[in-house]
Structures are given as structure tokens and as C-alpha cells.
Amino acid sequence: MIGGILIGAAIGVVLGTISGCTPGIHSNTMAGILLGVHPALLVLFGPAVFATSVTATLITHTFLDAVPSTFLGVPDPDTAISVLPAHDLCMKGLGEEAVRISALGSAAGAAFGLVLFPLFFFLLPPLQPYLDWWIGLLLLTVTGMLVVRSEAPEWAAVVFIASGVLGSFSLAYSYLSWEVLPGGSPLLLPLLTGLFGLPVLMKGAGGSIPEQIYRGIRMERREIAGAAAAGTVAGAIVGWMPGFSNATANAVLASFISYTRHGRGYILATSAANTANAFLGIAALYALSRARNGAMAAIATDELPPLAGIMLAACIAALAAYPLTILVSKGSRYLAALNVRRLNFSVILFLVVLTALVTGPFGLFILALATAIGSVPPMVSVQRVFCMGAIMVPIICWSILGIPLF
Template sequence: MLSELVFTLVGVAFGIVSGLVPGMHVNTLAAILLGIFYKYDFPGIPLAYFVIGMSVANAFSAFIPSIFLGAPDESTVLSVAPGHRMLKKGKGYEALALTVLGGAGGFLALIIALPLLITAVPFIYTAIRQYIQYILLLTVMFLVWKEERKLWAAFVFLLSSVFGIVSMNSNINSSFLLLPVLSGLFGLSTLVISYFTDSKIPVQRVKFRIKYKKYIPATVLGLFSGLIAGILPGIGTSQSAIIAQQLGRIRGPKKFMVVLGSIAVTDIMLSILAIYLVGNPRSGGAVAIQDFLGSKMSLSGVLAFMAAGLVSAVIAAYFTLKLGQSFGNLVSRVNYRQIVILAAVFLLSVIYAFSGPLGVLISITGAAIGIIPNLVGVKKSLLLGCLIVPTVLYFFGVSIYFV
């Protein structure tokens, strides 16, 4: 067990660092590990624990660049707008703390619910997997219907949908495609708006009181949404967060940040537990773990992985909060417009490194589209049409590819 613990801790270190760098996705790192596993005949079990530690830690630390720099990945993309609003009020660190609360609380809720999930998930999975596209369609219709400017809402959703489909037909590696798409729609667009509307960021408060009981419903809702994303095929954290936002009637950025933190962490664990629950892994990291195991996951394996995940969550939560304080101090001391420029240059550089000039073009196009909701007064979550429509079309058996 000592080797498993060591590999878990090393994975946590890698996960925290990778979470701070947009585009360095755990699925990509897991794919590299698979290559090492097959080429050098490396023992698989320690690598499985490494992936668990890395995945859980990444789910926590990835909110730091999303909130403070406007540089999201797929699991944190919806935190950009509410996180940035809180940042401009001196509450950026509080926003991060709420995601940590959601992640830690969601993991504890998952542990409590595990016996029920082991019994119920296989039946739920069989019952609703064929209706996913209809659930998403109803969610989108409700999302548009809620807006006062319904025509603009529909336009933004459809425009982002077309943008997503066209982007997916580019020759960019699918492992890196979401980086320019989501960074453009949510990250760069937020930075552009901020550059022209904000000249400074206030000192970030690091002392505040959080009433934990107030956020229990949001944490449980995040677990439910993480279950959707972690178990059902084709559903990511962003789509499940939209469903949670509508069904749970989440009001205010604070509760929503808790929901997002809970979804991010529980989705990671449930995508791995899906190997045992439904016989299929639901993420790149989970696929790697299944290969490392070389056999079916046992119940004892589930419990051991949960223990490794819990250790990872505790350590990652601590270091995420510590790093968040440093980021909060940095953004409040430097001229904010300079930070915006540096963040945009950094983000575009990362996009260029992973997806080339075409990725930069896609991200700039996405930024132009992402500004529209701010100009016309509709929610930026409508921009997730870029992910939702391709998912719906996939379930209807319609190809989104031109060739």
C-alpha cells in the first residue's frame, strides 16, 4: 500500500500544477501514461492511483486560473462569469473557497451515498440513457424561455452552436479542441469586457465567514449533476451544470460556485466508479485506469480508490486555498489592465502551443461571439450551445462532421 500512497501523492502534485495551466488536461496526461504503461511494461496499479490523485487535485486547482485569469477548461467554464463578478467586488478568494467547499462537500456526500449508488445507478443508467437528448432539449428551451430577450437568447445559443460544430470540423486534435473554443467564448471575451470596463481590482478579502449548512443543498445538487456527467455518455460537466442550474433554481453566484465545485470533483470520481457501476469508464483518466487494472474493478477496488480520492481531495483543497491567496494578492496589487493583457497573451500562447494558428483564430472568433451576451443582456451560459447541440445531434444519430 505504500507504493499506492506515494503514487497518489505524486499524482496530487502533478494535478495541482496541471490545473494552473490551461490546456494541460488530465486526459492528455493519462494518455501519455498509457503509452509508458504499454511501452515499458510498467506496473499498472500504482499508475491507477497516480491518475486518481492527479484527477482529483486538478478538479480543485483548475478553478484558480478560471476565477483569477479568466482561463477556463470544460469543467470550470461556467465559473468564469460569476467568479469574475466576485473578483471585481474583492471576493475572488471567497469564490475559490466556495468551489473548494463544494468539491470537498460533494466528495463527502458521495461517500455517504455510495451504498445507494452501487445499488441504484445500474438501473437509473439503463432507464434514462436513451432520453438524454430530450432532457437536454427541454433544458435549453427552458433556458431561452427564462430570458427577457428571448430572440437574442435564441440567437446567441444558435450562433454558439454553429460555432461549436464548425470548430469541431477543424483539423485540431480533439484532445485540445475545447481549449480555444471555451477560452474564446468565456475567457477571452470576459477579459476584453473587463479591459474596457475595469481599471483596477480591489484588495481580495481572505477572511470571511461561510455558513456551511446554507450550502448543503447546493452540494447535494452538485453530486446529482456530477452523477449525470460521470455516468451518462456524452454529458460533460458543463451540460450537467446547466441542468442543475435550471432544475435546482440556483440563485446567486455563491451557491452556483458551490455547485460547480461539487460537480467537478464528483464527476471525476464517478467517471472512474462507472467502471464498476455500469462497466464503462467515462473519462480519459478512467479509460487509462481500466487499462491499468487489466480486469474488472472489484468492490474492494472501489473502496481503495475512494480512500485515495479522499486523501487527494484533502491535500488538494488545502493547497488550492493557499495558492488562491497568492493569486488574489497578485491581481489586487498590479494594474488590472496590465493583468488582463498578460492573461490574454498567456492564454493565446497556450492555445497556440496546443492547437496552432487555427486554434488562435477559433479563440478570437469565440471571443467575438462571447461578447454578445454582455452587449444584449442575456446569460453567457447560452454559449454552451457549442457543446449541447453536438451532444444532442450525436444522440439523435446525426453526424456533425462535414466530411
Template sequence: MFGVAAGFLAGVIFGTISGFVPGIHSNTVAGILAALSIPLVMVFGVEGVCVMIVSMMIVHTFVDILPSTFLGVPDPDTVLSVLPAHNLCLLGNGPEAVRVSALGSLWGFVFCLPLFALFMIVLPSVQGYVDWGIGLVILLAAGLLIVFSKAPVWSCAVFLVSGLLGIYAMRFSYFSFGVFGIGEILLPLLTGLFGIPILLTSMKSLVKPAEQTFTGLMVSQGAILKNGIKGAIAGAIVGWLPGFSSGTANALLAVRKSSDFEKIDPREYLISTSAANTANAVLGLAALYAVGRMRSGAMITLASFDLPSIYLLVLVAGVAALAGYSVTVYSSRLSRIFMRLNQRILSKIVLLFLISITVIICGPFGILILILATLVGMIPGMINIPRIFCMGAIMLPVMLFTLGILNF
């Protein structure tokens, strides 16, 4: 029990750090933990290390909204939350954006529990029938996003260009070699597509964020519950099918409401996206235990150990969700400290940090991908279309792989 308790505490700390630091994803931390597995098992035991990975993964889904809100820098799970969260911050509502996101993640965990049980019962018998159709589902999803966009031609072009870049990055990912061995190529790819363009824009912008205040949540309880359920469903889709991001699934659910992505209510979108992120992490456990599918780097690391009881890990995930909520809400009070800093200087520091972490984790090839991705990521802002279409970098390679056209 000491190893489990100590592992949980360490996981909460690691998840908080990975959430706070822009550009660092829980998959990256999981990879480092995998490299240190032998000494970690000696200290915490196998169950303790597994508990550490799960608690770290869950806490990260709560805390990662902070750099997205106050710095405009995403990790792979928050790439599409940057615009609404950062815009609320510019209006002085950054603390509210963080609290709304934390509520969404908490309700996402609650609503995903029935889906978790359903996954465990249904997936083993149906997974084989749907594997062949995953590529078609992704094709349909991409088609809907493009057709309902306000500039279909440009949207399709950005989707295809980013998709080709994603294919190139994944095809030669073995060149991504850094200090810790083979690096996660998604780090420079998604940082370049979604993070650095926002930093470069903020350096040129004369817009200064308003004074950050919190006077309450400007969203109804009914909207919180509705979007929490919607996000949990989106998280189930992401947890089951590869090639989707939580933001992409939520954008598809919003297509019925509006053909213009930016018209979606930012608070409701934050709730649904955050709920999807947390539900996706939890339901990834179900996919691992039910059908042996590993949907994230954290699950790959977890699967390298002798898996403990699923009931233990679900309990750990629940306690970690409460811990992540508490840490995130408390951290929202740091907004005034962020806003006192010179935003241009801060953006430059973050930019240098992202370049440095790319060199450390992914080496020279990571820098090449970072540069190419940044060039592609600047296009949506120049032609005024949503950055969601840059998700072609993930969706197109996975679609072609599942259809048997490409092999990585």
C-alpha cells in the same frame, strides 16, 4: 505500495499544476500521461499510474477555481463559475470565493459517496433503457434554460450558433494535431467561448479589483450543506449523462428560484458548482466500473490500463480530496500577490499563453476554432445575456449524436 504512494504524490502535484495554469484541464494532463504510459508503468507500476490519474483528477477539481477567480479564465469545468467568482474578487472577496469553492468540492465528495454506491448497484440494470432518451433529456434541459431566460430569442440564437460551432469542431477534430498528437478540441473551443472574451473585456476595463481581504465566510452552514447536496445531485446527472457540464446542471436546478441567472447568490452557486465538479469526477469512476462508460479524458486514459480495485481508487479519491482542499485554501492567500500585478499586463500574458498552448496542443486548426469561438463568445457580453447559452457548443452536438442524427 511504494508505486501507489509515489503515484499519489505525483498526481497531487500534477493536479495542482493543471489547476493553477489557466486553460489546462485534467483531461489534457491525462492525455500526456497516456502518451508516456510505458515509462510511467516502469516507474510506478500499473496501480501507481491509475492512482496518479485519479488523484490528479480530484485535486484539479479543487484547485481550478484559482484562475477562474483571480484571472477570470476557466477550464471546461469552471466556465460558469467565472462570473460569480471573478465578481467576488472585484469586490475584494477573492479569498472567500476560493474557500467557499473548496468547501463545496469537499462536501460534494462526501455527499456523492451514497450516490456512488447507488450507481454501482443500479446502473448495470437500467443503463440500456435510458440510452435512447439521453438526447431528449438534453433537448428538455436546453429548452428550459432558453424559455426561462430574460431574452429567449437571443439566448436561442447564441445556443444554436455555438452549437453549430461545436458540431464543426468535433466533426473535424482530427485536424487538431499538435506536439502531443491529436489535441483536445475542447481546449480552444471552450477557452474561446468563455475565457478570452473575459480577458479582452478586462483589458479595456478601468475597474480595478479591490484590496483582497478575508474576514470569514458570508454563507451559513445550512446553505453550504444544502448546496453541497444539490451539487452532488447535479454531479450525478453529469456523471451519468453525456452532453452536460456541471454548470449547466446547476443552472437547471436554479431555474425554480429565478428566471434570471445572474440573480443567483454567487456564494451558493460556487458551492453547488464546485460540489458538482468533484462529484462528477468521482461518479465518473462508478460509470466506468459499473457500465464501462468513459465520461472524460481522464477516464479514457484510466480505462487503457488494467483497472485496480475500485475500493483502492475510492480511498485514493478521498485522500486526494483532503489534499486538494488543503492546497486550495492555502493558495487563497496568494490573492494579494495576484492583485499587486498589473491586471492588463497579466491579462495580455495569459492571453498569449492560451494562444501558445492552443498551438502546441491543437495546432493551426485549434487556432481557427479559438478565433471562431472567441467571436461567438463576445456576443453574450454585447447583448447582456448569460454565457451559459454558449454551452450549446457541447449540448447540441451530443444531443444530435445520441438521437442518431449526426455521427462524428
């Protein structure tokens, strides 16, 4: 049993590192690949290896996904908004600091997630029917706060509604897209890449990456603790709620932590939310038999292995992923020699081709619409957070009106 857990954790750390460092690739994609080779893993190693490898992939990915977000401005679907302050620090020559802050947040999210795990596992299942309904009102309140506090409330509402309509349309007609790999909604790739990724890449196509210098993490301990706690709570909540993703947690956090004025704190909080969400998603799977993400859905295809083995693999992955993230961040010092125009064009081309392969013509259509909407906020002095209507509006409709997400 222990041997299978260790083998699965090692496989997951390798795959999670690859998926985390590759722009546009989600942990669900690697979960789908593992699901495809599931029979071979069963024959070679036994059932425990598959579940632990998927779990370790998910946890490792939450650490390493800060790399393409910071240095290339390409969002992971789970942490779309955090790309903005992270990439901004990179443009100031502080990209390595941004990645280290993200790694610190993920480590805090893993630690706090373990502490909260028993509470969620034993106490929340009886309250689930009530939680499902109230979450829609919470999101409406958060949205109202964001719109009222924005510099241009009318435009903020327009961007939020337009992205919400696009998100609802994408979910309603998701069957028109190709489903090359199982797990999660494939249209999240073109939807969030268009809203948060391509506009940033196209805007910076003619720029250059400045020399990267690491001078330490410039955050006070109190700020680190506060951001880690806020991120863990947000990640824990969305990790438990059906239909939610870390993108929702990012939007909720944006109403409390300004990603323009407190960028470092926001990076840390969103990273903590991302990893805490992964840990609490495991609790939801075992306590409620509900899969909160594609990785958990892949695990649920078989009889669930013992919870202790899954949690051990998750902890091993977190312990390995933190130093790996720090190691990868040091490579940023060589980025100044790159041709940014050619690099950004290559990444844009890669994302378009990846969208075409994974989602087909309909995915490309969604990508084009999302890019058009995602280009509007900077033109009208509105924060890009309002593009999160693509995620929040469908969840509000599901929670309050009972309209299904899929």
C-alpha cells in the same frame, strides 16, 4: 500495493495542483502526459502507480481549478460558467472567499459522491439503455426553460443555436486538429476558452484587481447544504451519462440556481458537481467499462487495477487538495500590486499559444469563432450560459437522433 497507491496519490496531487492552478490546462492534459511516461512508471513503481496517479490528478484538479477561474477569469473546460460569479467576487475584493466556497463545494461533492457510489455502481447499469435516450429530452426541457426566462429570448435562442452549431462543427471536424496529447476532445480548449475566457479577459484588460480581503464565507448553512446537494446530483448524473461533461452540469444548474442573483450558491454547486462527477466517473468505468473523461480513458489503456486502490487514491487526493486550495487562495492578497493590463495580455497570449501547440491552426480558427460568439451576450443583455449550446446541442443530437458525438 499500499506503497504504490501512496506514491501514485502523491504524484497525482502534485500534478493536479499544477494543472489546476495553470490557466487553460485541463486534467486530461496531465493524464496525457502521464500516459506518455507510462512505461517509465511501470518499470519504477508497477502498474498501480499509473492508475492511482491519474485518478489523484483528476480529483486534485477539481479543487484547484477555481484559482485561475477566480483571479484571472480563465475557465476550466469543466466549469466554464462558474468563472462568471467567481471572477465577479474577485473584482469586489472577495476572491479568496470565492475560492474557499469552491473548495467547500468540492469537499461536499467528494463526500456525497462516496455515498452515492454504491447506488450508481450496482443499480444503474441495467437502466443504462433507457437513460441514454431520455437525457436528450431533459436537456431540451432545460434549454427551453432558460430561453423563456431570459431577458431577451430571441437573442438567447440565437446565441444558443450559434454556439451549438460551432460545437457540432468542432466535433465533426475534430480530426483536423492536432492531437498532441491523448484523452478527451482537444478542441474543448479553444471552444470553451473562446466562449467564456477570452471575452472576459479582453473586457477587463484595462481594469485593476482590487485589494483582496477575506471576511469569511457569507452563506447560511441551509444555502450551503442545498447548493451542495443540487451540485452533487447534477454532477452524479452527468458523471454517469455518456458524452457529458461538467460543463453540461453547469448549464443544468443554471436553470435552477441563478449565477447572477445567487453567485455564491452557484459557485459551490458547480464545484460539488465537478468533484462528484469525477468520483462517479470511476464508478462508470468499473461498472460499464465506459470512460467518461480523458483521465478514465488513460486508465483503461491497461488492465484495470482493484477498485479499492483507485478509490483510496481518490480519497487521499481530496483530503490533500482541500487544504492546498485554501493555502493557495491566501496568495490573492498580493494580487492588487499586479499590473492587470499586462497580466491579462500575458494570459491571453499564453492561451493562444497553448491552443496553437495543442490543436494547431484549426484550433486557432475555432478559438477565433468562439471568441466572436462569446462576445455577443453582454451586447444584447443575454446571460453567457446560452453559449453552453456548444456542449448541449451535440449531446441532444446524439441522444435523440443518434448522431455520434465523435
